[in-house]
Amino acid sequence: MAASDGFYGVSGDDPRVLRAMEATGEHCWAMLRAMFCAAFAYEREDDPSVLVRLARDVIATAQLRDDPGYDKLAHVAAQRSGGPGRSLDEVFADLGR
Numbered sequence: 001m002a003a004s005d006g007f008y009g010v011s012g013d014d015p016r017v018l019r020a021m022e023a024t025g026e027h028c029w030a031m032l033r034a035m036f037c038a039a040f041a042y043e044r045e046d047d048p049s050v051l052v053r054l055a056r057d058v059i060a061t062a063q064l065r066d067d068p069g070y071d072k073l074a075h076v077a078a079q080r081s082g083g084p085g086r087s088l089d090e091v092f093a094d095l096g097r
Contacts, residue, residue, distance in 0.1 A: 020062035027065075031058065 010017065024031060038054035041047075064070055 019066055023062055023065035
């Protein structure tokens with residue numbers, strides 16, 4: 001399937017998709033893990049709210065990472081906490097996702 005064919009009625013070439021991919025690039029494995037967790041949770045529970053939460057989380061993550069001030073805020077937070085900050089993997093683990 002070509003990117004222009006789209007997934008779920010949205011083209012893979014849609015500017016929002018491309019911007020989100022660029023903004024979240026280094027965190028793709030954490031996002032992929034969240035997607036699989038949501039898919040298997042839906043399969044187990046047959047509860048579409050799991051997929052709705054995943055969609056909202058993905059959009060929020062992409063918007064957050066696309067914000068020009070995000071890197072600066074993440075750097076300040078890391079300095080205040082005395083470490084490099086938390087990865088998405090750590091956040092998802094804490095959320096049980």
